[in-house]
Amino acid sequence: MLETIISSPTKTVIIGPNRPFVIIGERINPTGRKKLAAEMAAGNFNRVRQDAIDQVAAGAHVIDVNAGIPLADEPALLAEAIRIVQSVTDVPICIDSSIVAALKAGLAAVKGKPLVNSVTGEEERLESVLPMVAEYKAAVIAISNDETGISYDMRERLKVAKRIVERAERYGIPRCDVIIDPLAMPAGAIAGAGKNVFELVRMVREELGCNACCGASNISFGLPGRPVLNGAFLAMAIAAGMTCAITNPIEHEIKRSIMAADLMMGHDENCLNWIAVSRENAQSAVASGATPMNATVSAADQARAEREARRASRRAAQA
Amino acid sequence: MDFSDLPDDELWLQMQDDLYDGMKEEVAAETNEALKRGYGPTEVLEKGLVAGMDVVGVDFRDGVLFVPEVLMAANSMKAGMEILRPLLTETGAPRVGKVVIGTVKGDIHDIGKNLVAMMLEGAGFEVINLGVNVDADKFLAAIKEHKPDIIGMSALLTTTMPYMKVVNQMLIDERMREEVYVMVGGAPVSETFAMAVGADAYGRDAATSVDIAKAYMDNVRKQDKIDKAAAVNQ
Numbered sequence: 001m002l003e004t005i006i007s008s009p010t011k012t013v014i015i016g017p018n019r020p021f022v023i024i025g026e027r028i029n030p031t032g033r034k035k036l037a038a039e040m041a042a043g044n045f046n047r048v049r050q051d052a053i054d055q056v057a058a059g060a061h062v063i064d065v066n067a068g069i070p071l072a073d074e075p076a077l078l079a080e081a082i083r084i085v086q087s088v089t090d091v092p093i094c095i096d097s098s099i100v101a102a103l104k105a106g107l108a109a110v111k112g113k114p115l116v117n118s119v120t121g122e123e124e125r126l127e128s129v130l131p132m133v134a135e136y137k138a139a140v141i142a143i144s145n146d147e148t149g150i151s152y153d154m155r156e157r158l159k160v161a162k163r164i165v166e167r168a169e170r171y172g173i174p175r176c177d178v179i180i181d182p183l184a185m186p187a188g189a190i191a192g193a194g195k196n197v198f199e200l201v202r203m204v205r206e207e208l209g210c211n212a213c214c215g216a217s218n219i220s221f222g223l224p225g226r227p228v229l230n231g232a233f234l235a236m237a238i239a240a241g242m243t244c245a246i247t248n249p250i251e252h253e254i255k256r257s258i259m260a261a262d263l264m265m266g267h268d269e270n271c272l273n274w275i276a277v278s279r280e281n282a283q284s285a286v287a288s289g290a291t292p293m294n295a296t297v298s299a300a301d302q303a304r305a306e307r308e309a310r311r312a313s314r315r316a317a318q319a
Numbered sequence: 320m321d322f323s324d325l326p327d328d329e330l331w332l333q334m335q336d337d338l339y340d341g342m343k344e345e346v347a348a349e350t351n352e353a354l355k356r357g358y359g360p361t362e363v364l365e366k367g368l369v370a371g372m373d374v375v376g377v378d379f380r381d382g383v384l385f386v387p388e389v390l391m392a393a394n395s396m397k398a399g400m401e402i403l404r405p406l407l408t409e410t411g412a413p414r415v416g417k418v419v420i421g422t423v424k425g426d427i428h429d430i431g432k433n434l435v436a437m438m439l440e441g442a443g444f445e446v447i448n449l450g451v452n453v454d455a456d457k458f459l460a461a462i463k464e465h466k467p468d469i470i471g472m473s474a475l476l477t478t479t480m481p482y483m484k485v486v487n488q489m490l491i492d493e494r495m496r497e498e499v500y501v502m503v504g505g506a507p508v509s510e511t512f513a514m515a516v517g518a519d520a521y522g523r524d525a526a527t528s529v530d531i532a533k534a535y536m537d538n539v540r541k542q543d544k545i546d547k548a549a550a551v552n553q
Contacts, residue, residue, distance in 0.1 A: 048369070270391055272387065275385050300383040301383075304383070310336060
């Protein structure tokens with residue numbers, strides 16, 4: 001099984017089928033976020049900084065940075081945004097742009113081994129993006145479309161993915177550093193869009209051995225209840241073998257679905273992450289007065305507090 | 320892991336805390352440390368392992384701890400028990416009682432039943448765990464072979480729990496019902512159901528089951544004394 005290893009100066013993230021799902025935080029993207037776009041264009045990165053911190057706190061393992069603002073100097077903005085994100089967080093970066101010059105500026109600015117988002121099967125993109133990825137020894141997300149567009153035949157999309165992987169290898173990019181994006185289409189417009197993704201993810205795993213990743217929010221575009229749909233989509237995609245996604249960990253339903261799926265896949269040892277988060281939620285519910293605390297829990301809480309105090313003093317004694 | 324600086328009282332506390340947290344290696348090391356300090360295996364079992372497992376049982380019952388955590392704690396207990404068991408046998412420490420336990424025929428649920436078995440062992444019982452899908456003949460054979468004080472039956476399905484009555488009836492037919500105390504448990508089982516199948520007691524949860532088993536054995540011992548006294552007087 002191939003594993004993709006990316007890093008910041010201090011943190012390594014391993015993406016692979018036998019590991020917990022990797023969350024790439026999607027929030028730093030001005031597309032559809034007017035305020036963020038205006039602020040970034042004016043050189044104000046306060047929101048970028050806060051989004052980075054909040055997403056890591058919510059469980060993002062990687063931060064996606066996009067500076068796609070019309071009529072702005074995207075390469076310069078992207079490089080600056082990356083520097084700012086890396087100054088407040090310690091996770092690896094996913095450099096996100098459809099402009100080659102911006103990807104290049106991002107690669108020059110980033111510290112560690114990033115993910116480059118993305119290359120497609122289009123000849124001109126392959127020839128411009130892959131040499132850069134090879135030069136900076138980065139990993140790359142490969143979207144399975146080409147000049148002919150996005151095929152509705154998953155075999156066709158797999159062929160495109162295979163072509164990208166082979167071309168990458170010719171440039172000296174190892175197969176493990178190519179992550180296939182099966183392209184999630186809006187399920188509200190295309191019936192079975194989710195099923196198509198699951199099918200392609202399985203084929204990518206079995207026939208190419210590569211990791212699969214996708215932008216998970218597109219699937220629910222134009223529908224109500226998006227976080228629930230995104231969460232269900234991700235859980236099913238994880239079952240099909242998807243190993244990472246660009247999504248929003250701040251959305252409770254999404255985060256919980258990913259954690260639940262990790263548990264089902266056996267990637268949450270003794271279910272301790274799940275239990276810990278459930279316990280935190282219960283405690284904050286009690287603190288906010290949402291549920292009355294009953295006597296037995298309170299006695300147990302006290303015993304627990306005493307136990308924790310004992311541990312703390314033990315630790316202090318050791319130090 | 321070095322616990323040599325800890326006063327004895329704190330060693331017991333830390334042993335209980337580490338067991339609660341499922342820290343297997345630590346519990347084993349603390350068991351050895353307590354033995355090294357000259358405590359007998361029975362005392363180490365009581366003051367360290369059983370005291371720790373008691374808290375686990377209560378917190379599980381109250382919904383504070385969850386199954387994976389209880390299993391981790393039980394595994395830590397096991398690590399300590401593996402060290403103590405040969406010593407307990409060697410020193411001929413009095414055993415509390417003997418239990419044959421199993422999930423009844425047709426049912427393969429065993430998490431709860433294993434927890435009860437583990438907690439009974441922790442409380443000093445000798446436990447013969449027959450596993451899952453245990454039919455009446457197998458219970459009977461085990462009773463004949465091991466001569467237990469108590470038999471425990473578990474079922475997680477409404478379709479399999481009536482089998483408890485089959486086992487009970489067989490004990491009556493074989494004239495062995497008076498020999499054993501019959502306890503039943505499992506998610507769909509209730510006090511009323513327990514009585515309806517002719518059981519002696521219903522174990523609502525692992526901690527309660529241990530309490531009931533202990534209380535029964537205390538009564539047996541009291542009764543033994545009375546009987547002996549009566550025999551002497553005659």
